[in-house]
Amino acid sequence: MMASDLPGDALTAFEFFAGGGLAGLGLEGFQVTFANDIDRAKASSWQANHAGAFHTGDVRDLTPEDLPGQPDLVWASSPCQDVSLAGTRGGLAARRSGTFWSFWQLMQALDREGRGPRAIVVENVVGLLTSGQGRDFPAICSALVQAGYRVGALEMDAALWLPQSRPRLFMVAFRDAEAPTGSHPAPPFHTPRLIAAHDRLPKPVRSAWAWWKVGPPSRPNLDIGALLEPDDAVQWLGPSDVGHLLELLAPLHRERLDAAQRSGERRVATGFRRVRTEGGVRVQRLELRFDGVAGCLRTPSGGSSRQYVLVCDDGRVRARRLTGREAARLMGLPDTYVLPKGETAALRLMGDAVAVPVVRTLTDALLRPALIRARIAA
Ligand SMILES: C[S@@+](CC[C@H](N)C(=O)[O-])C[C@H]1O[C@@H](n2cnc3c(N)ncnc32)[C@H](O)[C@@H]1O
Known part of the structure; x- marks a missing residue:
């Protein structure tokens, strides 16, 4: 379904932990009405590439008054350092990755005001499936389910779209909106380690679980040689x-x-x-x-x-x-994307970003059609 099928206002999204705004660029058909990141350099990059309101600051200091209206979708690419297999493994109890819970408190506060979104996407590294002694993934799923969402996850490797190996976990939750599901996990995005993590979830969470149906891209990815300067x-x-x-x-x-x-x-x-x-x-x-x-x-x-x-x-x-420009291409960005001056800054921006075509695939297969149908039905 296209955004033009929608009567009235466009679909809206909030982008938390927005970095250079690559999630927003993949959310085709959505207007990003609020974005936040603590990092000033990233805020400048976001503003150089997007129109709209950007709030620079710590997510822990945000209040519902900072957030405009009721978004259809909220996207959160929360910090991964403490859940990454290469990091501290302190998990969501640790300082950096623990900012997820500050984000979640905001969602709960929005809900209390009747402004909660119909869809939430939490993106992180695949280490989240086992971090915090295996407690983090069930904790996020339980929080979403307790808030009335149906939750599912996909492990998507950017290498299916782009010549970069970049497996990432996408937890996708819907409330009062229907997205296509299968009765069983299906490759390539329901991977063995995701299925194993699902099987360890508490029963009430598994009852609210969905194997979201998303197909692989039809076009093969490019060879790295095609992206080089x-x-x-x-x-x-x-x-x-x-x-x-x-x-x-x-x-x-x-x-x-x-x-x-x-x-x-x-x-x-x-x-x-x-x-x-x-x-x-x-x-x-x-x-x-x-x-x-x-x-x-x-x-x-x-x-x-x-x-x-x-x-x-x-x-x-x-x-x-x-180079920084080559890194941007490896994230699926066009050369019109304005990179910060200096190679280190550009590589820093790209190094913890989300690959745009992966977001676009989720948007086309699940987010936009489900949320347009929900708006029409409301
Ligand atoms: C994994 S990156 C997300 C990048 C983004 N999705 C993109 O495509 O560029 C996590 C982001 O969280 C931001 N961040 C870390 N701690 C934060 C905090 N306390 N409040 C707000 N943002 C924070 C970092 O600056 C970083 O840009």
Whole structure:
């Protein structure tokens, strides 16, 4: 269903933990009437790319008076550092990821005023399925169910749409709105670890569970090579830096690189530096992939979080850092998206964002049709 099917005002959405506003860009057919983030630099990026009201500040300081009207949908991409498998694993009880509960208190306050949304989407890393000693995922599902929502989740990897491996968890909840469901979990978005987490939920939550029906994209994703800047528009590392980098390759990765060089064809690899324990000793390694897909973008917090691009052609190897614009393309953004000045700021913005085509798929398959039907029926 299209937004033009709707009598009266457009569908509206609030975007919490909005960052650069990539969720809002995927919510086609919705007008974002409120967005919030604590980070001033991200607020500037949001404002450079969107019209509308942005509130810069801590979600913990927001009150219902800051929120305009009753939105159809609320989107929350709450911080992941404490639930990520690479993070502290303190879960939703920890300081950063615990901001989810401040967001949730606002939703409860809106509800008490009769302004609660018909749909809520909570996006986070897949580590949320097991974080907090397995208590976090049931806690969010229970909160949604107690508030009268029917809840389901999907694990969606951006790699189905874009050449970036980026699995993320999308918890989608509807109240007084019907979205298509299946009677059983179905691939590719109801993954074994999601099904296992569902099976551990308390019975009353499982009774309000829905296996939302969302199909995979019909068009295959692009190869990373198609998103790269022209070779003469980027800064390549000098020979000694390339040499140092290649010394970090583990034997298997060295073999892959040698094979690519021997092929004589142009081959593109992406890679990260990682610390591995080998024979009880911690060593730094450069790990490459040649499958046409970039590794998951991360927020730059040190040398190891910046992704490398290696190009083999004519038997030589060149290496460089992935650029901010390339990172934006890997999130599904058009080149008209205004990036902050400076590579670190651009990569920081992209590193914890949500991939736009994934949001668009959820919007087309579930959110917009269900909410238009609910508005027409109301
Ligand atoms: C996972 S990112 C979401 C990014 C966003 N979805 C995007 O596409 O750019 C989490 C965001 O929460 C913001 N954040 C962290 N703590 C916050 C707080 N206490 N109040 C409001 N926002 C906060 C961070 O600045 C970050 O932009």
